[in-house]
Amino acid sequence: MSQFEEDTPTARANVGAPQPSGAELRRWRQYLANERAEAAVYRELAAHRTGEERAILLALAEAEGRHEAHWRELLGEQAGRPLRADIRTRTLAVLARRFGSIFVLALAQRAESASPYASDPHASAAMAADERIHEEVVRGLAARGRLRLSGTFRAAVFGANDGLVSNLALVLGIGATGVANSFVLFSGLAGLLAGALSMGAGEYVSVRSQRELLDASNPDPEADKVLPDLDVDANELVLVYRARGMEEEQAKLHAALVFSRLHAQGPPPTAPINAIDEHESVGSGWGAALSSFCFFASGAIIPVLPYLFGLQGLVAVIVAVVLVGIALLGTGAVVGLLSGAPPLKRALRQLAIGLGAAAVTYVLGLAFGVSVG
Incomplete structure (x- = not known):
């Protein structure tokens, strides 16, 4: 038997391991129900999003599905009738269906941080590690919403x-x-x-x-008009980029790119000075x-x-x-x-x-x- 086969739930059950107690079976069934519900939560959240965030949430749901398969295999014929998820996971599912908001992600982050797998001998080390990483993934998604909020x-x-x-x-x-x-x-x-x-x-x-302070720091849009008259080999455009936070080599490369587009056949670059200036939105x-x-x-x-x-x-x-x-x-x-x-x-x-x-x-x-x- 290979090392991988020895570490599967079925293999452990076939090497004379003692039969699980009633308490263990109940705990495994609860884990199984929770994993199913958590996967559903992530799919519900994904339904409210597009692009990268949707893909990340669907990947989390897939990972919860792998955990579900672990407990299903460990239980085997003793899985019994499906249980309801715990109250926290059910609440997450309801909120995800109704809102799909930052509140749900914040709750999901706390749920991932409270995973019992690290101290449960029947959960694999990979599953415990997954839960810790899931917490960081959800924290990253929630951080986007927190920043907007x-x-x-x-x-x-x-x-x-x-x-x-x-x-x-x-x-x-x-x-x-x-x-x-x-x-x-x-x-x-x-x-x-x-x-x-x-x-x-x-x-x-x-x-x-x-807003007035930020406006005072914004580049003058008229400055772009003088770029064609600058000396290509010795110009102060590099200094503009350096003054706005670029390293010297990066500033030189950026200035060279601007001039190559400026003198190439085709449309000139649009607002090359303004393009590197970003401020947070402060609202109305x-x-x-x-x-x-x-x-x-x-x-x-x-x-x-x-x-x-x-x-x-x-x-x-x-x-x-x-x-x-x-x-x-x-x-x-x-x-x-x-x-x-x-x-x-x-x-x-x-x-x-x-x-x-x-x-x-x-x-x-x-x-x-x-x-x-």
Whole structure:
């Protein structure tokens, strides 16, 4: 028997190995179900994509199929009726069918990182290695989405959390002084409007300023027109490329290519100076302002809701804190999911920071006013 044959599940079963226990069989059947479901997840994700990303996801599905074959061969006639995948994999499958988004890739990354194959003696070393590499592949795919999402996501998280925490702190601080319920409500709504306008204006100025800085660094489009008049053997085009980050030899080669195309028969090169200048997209100033306004307002309205519905005193405070706490847990969990970090840890961190800041103003309100009651 060859070395390869000795390492297959069938070969191991035929050399007098003890029969698997009931627990082992159940674990293998669960692995089999999970691999089938994971392959389906990657195929669903691939259906929402084109080109290279689609090919990568289909290759991942094929790899999960090889793992499925391993457990099917190991189980043999004892495979039994197909089991359902675990709850995490089923959730991934549902999300992949409905959305096919960065959230699903982030969850898939965490699922790959939690693979038990490294510590399971019945999984081959190649399978354990596959899972580690799959995590990196999914991390790379998710990174593309995270990069596209980063600006909007930053504004969403920052705006919503700022609205939640600042307006809760305002409402609790004023409410703790014992003023009338209508005054607390008015203060909360005023804080919502003032904060949202401030956030929107600040984001507009920030984006516009960034665009102006980038525009100042963009090459002059008129500079391309003087290229035919440059000395081919001694010209400053090489210096342009070097100033924009190219190594000297690479800059010389690039300049030579530009001149060879410039003097060749056929269409001249298009924007050879501008072609090497790339800046990140910073989006629209008005779009950023509007999104920041809405994100802040969506967070800031939550601590005001109990007062809008007529609740008063300690009851209104408790309801506001609970509502904001749930929202903070949600935003923290989303941040954890998208960053590939433990969602619960990020959610609790967000909760502690937000409620901690609000608690300070509440205590100050008690100190300078009368007890809520």
